[in-house]
Amino acid sequence: xxxxxxxxxxxxxSPGERATLSxxxxxxxxxxxxxxxxxxxxxxxxxxxxxASSRATGIPDRFSGSGSGTDFTLTISRLEPEDFAVYYxxxxxxxxxxxxGQGTRLExx
Amino acid sequence: xxxLVESGGALVQPGRSLRLSCAASGFxxxxxxxxxxxxxxxxxLEWVSGISWNSDIIGYADSVEGRFTISRDxxxxxxxxxxxxxxxxxxxxxYCAKRGAGSYLDYWGQGTLVTVxx
Numbered sequence: 001x002x003x004x005x006x007x008x009x010x011x012x013x014s015p016g017e018r019a020t021l022s023x024x025x026x027x028x029x030x031x032x033x034x035x036x037x038x039x040x041x042x043x044x045x046x047x048x049x050x051x052a053s054s055r056a057t058g059i060p061d062r063f064s065g066s067g068s069g070t071d072f073t074l075t076i077s078r079l080e081p082e083d084f085a086v087y088y089x090x091x092x093x094x095x096x097x098x099x100x101g102q103g104t105r106l107e108x109x
Numbered sequence: 110x111x112x113l114v115e116s117g118g119a120l121v122q123p124g125r126s127l128r129l130s131c132a133a134s135g136f137x138x139x140x141x142x143x144x145x146x147x148x149x150x151x152x153x154l155e156w157v158s159g160i161s162w163n164s165d166i167i168g169y170a171d172s173v174e175g176r177f178t179i180s181r182d183x184x185x186x187x188x189x190x191x192x193x194x195x196x197x198x199x200x201x202x203x204y205c206a207k208r209g210a211g212s213y214l215d216y217w218g219q220g221t222l223v224t225v226x227x
């Protein structure tokens with residue numbers, strides 16, 4: 001079973017700053033199977049990035065994804081107030097199994 | 110517009126059963142795999158189960174294998190989760206989610222709350 005580790009658990013930034021979130025897999029995964037989600041309090045998760053680097057429909061271009069193998073990154077180039085939320089990476093495996101990272105909370109400094 | 114509406118959540122005693130439903134609209138339901146994902150309030154996301162478009166492929170998390178059964182009725186555009194032998198650690202908000210064209214979940218419902226407590 002592939003484990004996704006997101007560290008650190010919480011990051012503190014000011015609006016306008018650049019944020020880089022990390023997701024590390026316990027073994028190499030296909031970039032096509034790596035996605036990122038944003039979740040705000042009281043809301044369902046929202047797809048941000050799929051295929052490691054493709055933005056989902058309607059996602060602003062300040063969000064970008066990169067990486068391969070075991071190391072993946074979500075970058076938010078200029079933080080807006082609405083970007084402070086929890087972010088999860090996800091791996092889609094065989095037999096429809098899905099693994100999520102434990103999440104990184106982005107908080108306002 | 111894609112809509113996923115979960116129902117069936119309730120307060121239930123340990124050891125009892127519950128059936129969750131997810132009504133889908135706004136897309137061709139029988140073209141896509143569907144999933145259940147749960148979240149303990151204040152905690153992270155946990156995948157529960159997934160089912161292929163034609164029910165040929167089904168997967169479960171180890172934590173629910175043997176107790177939960179996923180199913181779908183394509184004629185009714187509905188997804189189900191039969192939960193038996195419920196335990197306190199099954200308490201969570203249960204989301205229904207649609208697989209996209211690739212390996213990701215592109216639409217999520219708002220969730221239905223299951224509380225297992227005596």
